[in-house]
Amino acid sequence: MxxxxxxxxxxxxxxxxxxxxxxxxxxxxxxxxxxxxxxxxxxxxxxxxxxxxxxxxxxxxxxxxxxxxxxxxxxxxxxxxxxxxxxxxxxxxxxxxxxxxxxxxxxxxxxxxxxxxxxxxxxxxxxxxxxxxxxxxxxxxxxxxxxxxxxxxxxxxxxxxxxxxxxxxxxxxxxxxxxxxxxxxxxxxxxxxxxxxxxxxxSNAPAVVREVKALVYGAGHTSYGAQLQAETGSFSRCAATADFREGVSAFLDRRTPNFNSQ
The missing domain is CATH 3.90.226.10 (2-enoyl-CoA Hydratase; Chain A, domain 1)
Structure with a gap:
């Protein structure tokens, strides 16, 4: 390009x-x-x-x-x-x-x-x-x-x-x-x-990057309560990914996680 x-x-x-x-x-x-x-x-x-x-x-x-x-x-x-x-x-x-x-x-x-x-x-x-x-x-x-x-x-x-x-x-x-x-x-x-x-x-999980950026850049425009609700939805979406399963397994196995899902 x-x-x-x-x-x-x-x-x-x-x-x-x-x-x-x-x-x-x-x-x-x-x-x-x-x-x-x-x-x-x-x-x-x-x-x-x-x-x-x-x-x-x-x-x-x-x-x-x-x-x-x-x-x-x-x-x-x-x-x-x-x-x-x-x-x-x-x-x-x-x-x-x-x-x-x-x-x-x-x-x-x-x-x-x-x-x-x-x-x-x-x-x-x-x-x-x-x-x-x-x-x-x-x-x-x-x-x-x-x-x-x-x-x-x-x-x-x-x-x-x-x-x-x-x-x-x-x-x-x-x-x-x-x-x-x-x-x-x-x-x-x-x-x-x-x-x-x-x-x-x-090396970060793609879903985590997306969600963190949205949360951080939106934090200055929302109330504390609204941000808590946004974090709840974000955490839940990330938890449903294969990368979350990989992260938990890697933590318990004491190894570096390998995040690949989009």
Whole structure:
């Protein structure tokens, strides 16, 4: 599955979607937005996918929006944005709704829309030298890519406002301390450590991943009682799967479970 600005590959159930505009720091232009939307549609229909990884070719993960394209389309910038942003947002919606773990692997830089893309994933692992920036305020524009929702839900409105209107950039350690990312990995051990982390995520029972994602992302919009009811239904559905039987047997046999059912 190849596109003009992306590459997709799958190995042992782990799919990797590469942002592939390295000479432009993997910035999002009209073509990448369209490619992301098309890729999301195909990935959502890829059978036997156990995890999806987002990465960037070249020196950085993604520097956000393509400034040169903005400048070239400045005379009709509102029309341009209304053409580009909906495709980008459609991919983000698909990414969030995937029934498998989604993982962003950051290196170099993740700014603006690139940071939004990363934060939309379930897990974010950053190389220790990664720099991050919300970036929008210095362009004189408000955020897109779900940034206001993501920062507010992860950090609360006070800290979200601080990052969007005052703090210009932060490193991987600061992001980890804030709770924006999952973990920081050393530059030297990045590939080796991530291989194990991804294999561990992909080993989860598919039904459990689906149910946990639905419960966690829905928890902020329901009452405690409603969440208890949702957990009851979720637990019961998982208990009816072959993977639950395998999990119980593995626990009693003191061995690692092998989850396979979809």
């Amino acid at each position: 190849n596109f003009q600005t992306l590459q997709f590959e799958i190995n042992d159930g782990i799919g990797t979607l590469w942002l592939n505009r390295p000479d432009a720091h993997n910035t999002v232009n009209r073509q990448m937005a369209k490619d992301l939307r098309a890729a999301g549609y195909q990935i959502a229909r890829t059978h036997r996918l156990r995890a999806l990884v987002l990465r960037g070719r070249g020196k950085v993960f993604s520097a956000g929006g393509d400034m040169r394209m903005f400048q070239e389309n400045m005379e009709s910038i509102e029309t341009y944005m209304l053409d580009v942003i909906p495709d980008f947002h459609e991919f983000l919606m698909t990414l969030r709704s995937l029934a498998v773990p989604t993982v962003a692997l950051l290196h170099g830089a993740a700014a603006g829309g690139g940071l939004s893309l990363a934060l939309a994933c379930d897990f974010v692992f950053a190389r220790e030298d990664t720099k991050m920036a919300v970036a929008y305020r210095k362009l004189g524009v408000s955020a897109d890519g779900g940034m206001t929702h993501l920062l507010t839900s992860l950090l609360g409105p006070r800290k979200a406002m601080d990052l969007m209107l005052r703090k210009d950039s932060f490193d991987a350690r600061e992001a980890l301390a804030l709770g924006l990312i999952t973990d920081v990995v050393s530059r030297e051990e990045f590939e080796e450590q991530l291989s194990g982390k991804l294999a561990d995520l992909a």
